[in-house]
Amino acid sequence: MANPQKQFLIFLGKKIRQEREKMGVSQEQFGKLAKVHRTYVGMIERGEKNITLYNLKRFADALGLPVRDLIDF
Amino acid sequence: MANPQKQFLIFLGKKIRQEREKMGVSQEQFGKLAKVHRTYVGMIERGEKNITLYNLKRFADALGLPVRDLIDF
Secondary structure, eight states: OOOGGGHHHHHHHHHHHHHHHHHTOOHHHHHHHHTSOHHHHHHHHTTOSOOBHHHHHHHHHHHTSOGGGGOOO | OOOGGGHHHHHHHHHHHHHHHHHTOOHHHHHHHHTSOHHHHHHHHTTOSOOBHHHHHHHHHHHTSOGGGGOOO
């Protein structure tokens, strides 16, 4: 995942972390809301995983945002 | 993939097909541009596959659009 083409996954992860922190919830609490494991939340926030659109939708739903608001690339 | 929660994959696929047709290229030609197999282009356009963000970026690059322009949900 050191591929520079995957830089956008880093941007996405930062945006998700920022929005989660705005909600005032931990990765563990957020994982329960999005129905994913807390370690998966961490991997996504660090841009380590190539998320599928379906899981991105679950994250967006848990954040109460449309998917497009998480995407700026 | 009959899951109604995955309806947004159908929307995404329709948008990709529309943009590809605007470019005037076949699925086969588009697959070469995006570096994916033509059958994969068809599956994505029909909303049959849960695309990863990395592949969505490849599609967007081949269409000359930012990813956020393909997402309306």
